[in-house]
Amino acid sequence: MKKFILLLAILGGILVVACGGSDSVESESASNSESTASSSVSGGGFAELGRDLRAQRMRSASVILQDGRVLVTGGNQPAFQAGAVKTAEVWTAGSDQWEFTDDMIVERFSHSMVVLQDGRVLSAGGRDLKNTGTNKADIWDPKTGNWTAAADMIEAHESFPMVLLNDGRVIVAGGSARDYNPTNLAEIYDPNTDTWTQIGGMSVERIWHTGTVLSDGRVLFAGGGDPDGPYIKNTEIYDPAKDTWFSAGEMNVGRTQHTATLLKDGRVLVVGGRGKRQTSEIYDPSTNTWGEMADLNEPRAEHIAIVLSDGRVLVIAGTGSRPSVEVWDPSNNSWDSIGKLQVGRYRHLAELLKDNRILVFGGNGEDGILASTEIINIEVGSEVEQVVSTGTADPQLPTPAAIVDTPVPTATAVIVGRDVYEEPLEDPIEAEPDGSASLVPNGQPVRLPIGGIIASPSLQTGLVAVFIEVISDTRCPTGETCDEPGEAIILLELRQQDAPFGTTEMTLGADQALPSVKKLGKYSTVFVDLEYDSDNNPILTLAMVQWRKK
Known part of the structure; x- marks a missing residue:
């Protein structure tokens, strides 16, 4: 089984719950007259x-x-x-x-x-x-x-x-x-x-x-x-x-x-x-x-x-x-x-x-x-902090023209901050064939096509990510010699239940020994790999990891 050891910093999660309406005897306007219509923004x-x-x-x-x-x-x-x-x-x-x-x-x-x-x-x-x-x-x-x-x-x-x-x-x-x-x-x-x-x-x-x-x-x-x-x-x-x-x-x-x-x-x-x-x-x-x-x-x-x-x-x-x-x-x-x-x-x-x-x-x-x-309309703070992993191993990288059976790179750890959590990643599985969300446990990578959805550990309390597109991929193809190792940049849409967080980019460098990690509350999105099928369609391997403070 291919595994990574991830040591990640802790934040918290977001959920929203609202209560129902009611009758009231307080002094409030409650007439049944019709409201004035507005036909445009x-x-x-x-x-x-x-x-x-x-x-x-x-x-x-x-x-x-x-x-x-x-x-x-x-x-x-x-x-x-x-x-x-x-x-x-x-x-x-x-x-x-x-x-x-x-x-x-x-x-x-x-x-x-x-x-x-x-x-x-x-x-x-x-x-x-x-x-x-x-x-x-x-x-x-x-x-x-x-x-x-x-x-x-x-x-x-x-x-x-x-x-x-x-x-x-x-x-x-x-x-x-x-x-x-x-x-x-x-x-x-x-x-x-x-x-x-x-x-x-x-x-x-x-x-x-x-x-x-x-x-x-x-x-x-x-x-x-x-x-x-x-x-x-x-x-x-x-x-x-x-x-x-x-x-x-x-x-x-x-x-x-x-x-x-x-x-x-x-x-x-x-x-x-x-x-x-x-x-x-x-x-x-x-x-x-x-x-x-x-x-x-x-x-x-x-x-x-x-x-x-x-x-x-x-x-x-x-x-x-x-x-x-x-x-x-x-x-x-x-x-x-x-x-x-x-x-x-x-x-x-x-x-x-x-x-x-x-x-x-x-x-x-x-x-x-x-x-x-x-x-x-309200201004909000920064969406998600990106954390780029570091390491010494030199992983094989996929060629953007065909499926490459690239082994998941092996390394020891990524350390971000003082609060750490150790989580192994399982072997990747395929996305749901009907396009519905792949509901998987934390630490389970999923191979997603464009539009593919991963939810972990659930739609209700976990993190949901949609693979939107490959922004760029300048990694050097296997077998070729390049001046720079290059990097792959993808765009994800993230949400948690009824709290959308918008879109965010993630980058995987060709010279990285570990996947890239992006923190969102108590969950982190893990960019494991990007490869291409025989029709040159991108396939993203993505996982979610949940925090537990040591």
Whole structure:
């Protein structure tokens, strides 16, 4: 077995989790008058108006697809009984346009959606046309644009989190059942068998709570409660490997309709929510403790929190139809107000796009349920630091005209910084023949064609890379004499769940003894080799390595 020993510096990972919407008796605008339509992109600066949704929506659900498009489904609309609809729309960056796709099987709002590992989308739960909780589930195929019915959940769930586990299954927990009362029931969906299995319940009944996948694959469920109180402090963790629940202690304040976001270092930032809406705090899974953080500039609930590619956390709008946006900086624990939306809103949605812009859409505003869409432009820090390996061995290099059975170069170590981790690489395997993502463990290289995708160790908590192109390859062909050894430069697109990091270049020098390494949080992308098939098509060998601090 060909192996490398990699010693890499440690950073942290990024994930994003947002909570669901709700009813409220607070003094907020909630009329059913129709919003004013906007037919084209306008404005400038911090937030620009984009093209409207095809339908007004609040308490809807959205996901960003593997190809970068955005899918939104269901929600409340003012012209329908109980407000529940089954329509769905897709936004495409190239056209800045929302277009209807196939309708869901069931009308629903206050439901949840998740992208499965094969790229399909599971939509489940919510309230139906009768304004009662539903146990119905649908699956949307992005290749066909069609919905098909999935197996029914065992129990109805509404205003609940739905989370993709590392093994591809999906967990739902809590929410309100058909009787409108909060529940502690939890169940797991297996897309391979289209079955739901009930598991042990949470220690308390929850609604409008959050579910956050931790770095180790466990899931943190926090807070919850009726919007009018009482608000829950209790938190707990589900371990899918042991099928067991553990206490995660209590937050400093009870909260509901808050957000919970996984930070680079593996901790979880909890923000706002009804209760002490201007507060924030952090959960540290390494110590199983909670600690208070700086207060926000404004109180918020029913807002959206998104992790930027530089690790900061952006918080958008919230109850009272707030237009303001602020950002939390983990380096100094500070909140800074950085701009305003053109339309204040709450019960809205937002997705981080591949180019680091943020798409904000729908919700409830001063004029009622909204169709308006805005795009936030914000500067972010450097994407990914490139680390070029060094060594003394002289590997054989591929000839760009044909397949070359090049042995993986052998060397001792790459040392970057003082925190190190040792990880062997297995023999490379071929990419999935149908073009879908190759889901592999850390340390498993995959031979990717142009457009090939590697995800490791999962689409949910791991790193995803797409091979975009070979920018240049000046390496000296085998058997020829060249003045310079040359180098190969490739372009990758990187993302982690709903946090796209944009494109980045990687370089492999002909005189390198080890693969090139690029760090991204707790994961590193490893450029192992670049060769060409008989038709001169490039084949990239790429791997992912996860950090564990020694």
